[in-house]
Amino acid sequence: MAPASDVAVPEQLGLRERKRIATRQSILRAALEVVRERGLDNATVDEISRVADISPRTFFNYFPSKEEAILGETPSLAGNPEVEWFVADRGPILPGIARVIIDGSNRLLSDPELLAERRAVTKLYPELGVRRMASVHNFENELAEVAGRRLRGEFPEMTDAEAADRARLVALTSFAFVRHAWFAWIDHPDANRSLGQLVEEAFTRGAELVASSYPAQVG
Amino acid sequence: MAPASDVAVPEQLGLRERKRIATRQSILRAALEVVRERGLDNATVDEISRVADISPRTFFNYFPSKEEAILGETPSLAGNPEVEWFVADRGPILPGIARVIIDGSNRLLSDPELLAERRAVTKLYPELGVRRMASVHNFENELAEVAGRRLRGEFPEMTDAEAADRARLVALTSFAFVRHAWFAWIDHPDANRSLGQLVEEAFTRGAELVASSYPAQVG
DNA sequence: GTGCAATCTTGCAGTGCGTGCAATAAAATC
DNA sequence: GATTTTATTGCACGCACTGCAAGATTGCAC
Numbered sequence: 001m002a003p004a005s006d007v008a009v010p011e012q013l014g015l016r017e018r019k020r021i022a023t024r025q026s027i028l029r030a031a032l033e034v035v036r037e038r039g040l041d042n043a044t045v046d047e048i049s050r051v052a053d054i055s056p057r058t059f060f061n062y063f064p065s066k067e068e069a070i071l072g073e074t075p076s077l078a079g080n081p082e083v084e085w086f087v088a089d090r091g092p093i094l095p096g097i098a099r100v101i102i103d104g105s106n107r108l109l110s111d112p113e114l115l116a117e118r119r120a121v122t123k124l125y126p127e128l129g130v131r132r133m134a135s136v137h138n139f140e141n142e143l144a145e146v147a148g149r150r151l152r153g154e155f156p157e158m159t160d161a162e163a164a165d166r167a168r169l170v171a172l173t174s175f176a177f178v179r180h181a182w183f184a185w186i187d188h189p190d191a192n193r194s195l196g197q198l199v200e201e202a203f204t205r206g207a208e209l210v211a212s213s214y215p216a217q218v219g
Numbered sequence: 220m221a222p223a224s225d226v227a228v229p230e231q232l233g234l235r236e237r238k239r240i241a242t243r244q245s246i247l248r249a250a251l252e253v254v255r256e257r258g259l260d261n262a263t264v265d266e267i268s269r270v271a272d273i274s275p276r277t278f279f280n281y282f283p284s285k286e287e288a289i290l291g292e293t294p295s296l297a298g299n300p301e302v303e304w305f306v307a308d309r310g311p312i313l314p315g316i317a318r319v320i321i322d323g324s325n326r327l328l329s330d331p332e333l334l335a336e337r338r339a340v341t342k343l344y345p346e347l348g349v350r351r352m353a354s355v356h357n358f359e360n361e362l363a364e365v366a367g368r369r370l371r372g373e374f375p376e377m378t379d380a381e382a383a384d385r386a387r388l389v390a391l392t393s394f395a396f397v398r399h400a401w402f403a404w405i406d407h408p409d410a411n412r413s414l415g416q417l418v419e420e421a422f423t424r425g426a427e428l429v430a431s432s433y434p435a436q437v438g
Numbered sequence: 439g440t441g442c443a444a445t446c447t448t449g450c451a452g453t454g455c456g457t458g459c460a461a462t463a464a465a466a467t468c
Numbered sequence: 469g470a471t472t473t474t475a476t477t478g479c480a481c482g483c484a485c486t487g488c489a490a491g492a493t494t495g496c497a498c
Contacts, residue, residue: 016465016474023475044454055477060456094432133352166428169399173425176395180388206392207433209385213313214426216435235445235494242446263483274448279485439498446493457481466473 024062027052031069032117040125043070067131071118072110074135077142080104087150097147097174098203102196116189123186144171177202243281246271250288251336259344262289286350290337291329293354296361299323306369316366316393317422321415335408342405363390396421 013021030052035043045066049056063069077083082103086096108115122129148167151158158166181198193201232240249271254262264285268275282288296302301322305315327334341348367386370377377385400417412420 014466019465020475045456046454057457057478058476061475061477064456066455092432094429130353130356133356134349137349137352165403168402169421169425169428172395172399172402173392173428176391180391183387183391184384202388204433206388207429209388209392210313210426210429211433211435213311214423214430216430233495238494239446264485265483275484276448276450276486277446280446280448283485285484441498442496444493444495446491448489448491450488450490451486453484453486455482455484459479459481461477461479463476464474466471468469468471 023052023054023058027054027059027062027069028072028114031066032114032121035070035121035125036117040121040128067128067135070121071128071132071135072114075104075108075139077104077139077146080107083146087146087153089150090154093147093150093170094174094203094207096150097143097170098177098199100146101143101174101178102199105195105199108195119186119189129186140171140175143174144168147171173206174203177206180206242271242273242277246273246278246281246288247291247333250285251333251340254289254340254344255336259340259347286347286354289340290347290351290354291333294323294327294358296323296358296365299326302365306365306372308369309373312366312369312389313393313422313426315369316362316389317396317418319365320362320393320397321418324414324418327414338405338408348405359390359394362393363387366390392425393422396425399425 027048031043031048034048034051038047043066045059046056048066048069049059052059059069068074077100080100080103082100086100089096144164144167147170148163151163151167151170152160155163178199181195181202184198184202185193185195246267250262250267253267253270257266262285264278265275267285267288268278271278278288287293296319299319299322301319305319308315363383363386366389367382370382370386370389371379374382397418400414400421403417403421404412404414
């Protein structure tokens, strides 16, 4: 029995690949549907698999955990073309990294319908967002790695430890602003402002906050 | 059979309470011991319970999860006297909240031996730190709540939504700096610098970073 | 110290996530 | 159409964690 035959899938890709994409999509939809209609507590892998019309074992061939299926793939910097620009750039580092992130977040459009539903679900079950932190931690490491590469290029006199330390500060600070944008996005489903714009705002507002607390002490 | 009869416990507390404390301590030690000697993968609840000389079921009477036993209780602002000062204070908000956190972290001394071992274990198994993020998320919420109270007092003209939004920005930013301090503490077991001092440093270095990226734009 | 109430410990049975493995089914390749 | 590659599935595990009820301990009053 072909799972999720109602899902539109690009042609020209070979039956196997098309089915894989369809199945994946089917699981993603099933996961959200089950959470929405039966609540997070009843959203077991068995139940999601039943709705997606696959075996529970197959579920784990597609997603490493239940959360991933509900919340979708973890954001990543991989394949982001802005990254190399950022590493070579010599402008202020925080706005630079903001640009990388904004670029990535705009690329995240995938399926607006799923996205909207995920937002609703995350708002309804905040623990999902918390659990997600764990997976998003990889993203934080990517940020740190990229920032480290840039810092070592920009300041060759820095020791590796210094660069790594500062890179982490950059990554953590940026990540905090991204999280602020994310929360704002969850809380106010304002179609007028994209996640990218919210990230932009978060960086400038964060900077204002810090500046108002620690007046001008540039080294 | 009395579990962990080798653990020193304050007198004058009633047998029941003394035993409870001893058992708790015994589990905390057993958890670290098992992780240290058999590795995180083999650190099952059953094994920890065996070493602590209690039943696996009792384990969960003391700790809600394995992580809590390994990493110890989650930090909290509850009962921190600095909090009320902070809420009433009208100085720069970030240094204020830094002070609250530093005060709390200094209070965290509990058992230096366990602390040192936890640091080693966390360094050896970074996934523990990641998992911990979930529990520490409560701390973040406490920060936001406290910051919200202060902001509503300081700026009565703010709407609740504005105050909550800004409070979250404060909490997330502060939390980022705390995490930086935490990572530094894990990485460099430098007895000369306490966690409190590292937090202090993280805040000023974070402020410098932001200032260097967003030159003077105080509102 | 005896008896009663409160509290702790424990075993048991059960739920759910996640994994390795090997058999089967289906698609790709020739 | 036969062969190779890859996907699906069932099965058997291990492990975290929970509710429940029985039994053991402790606290307390007298």
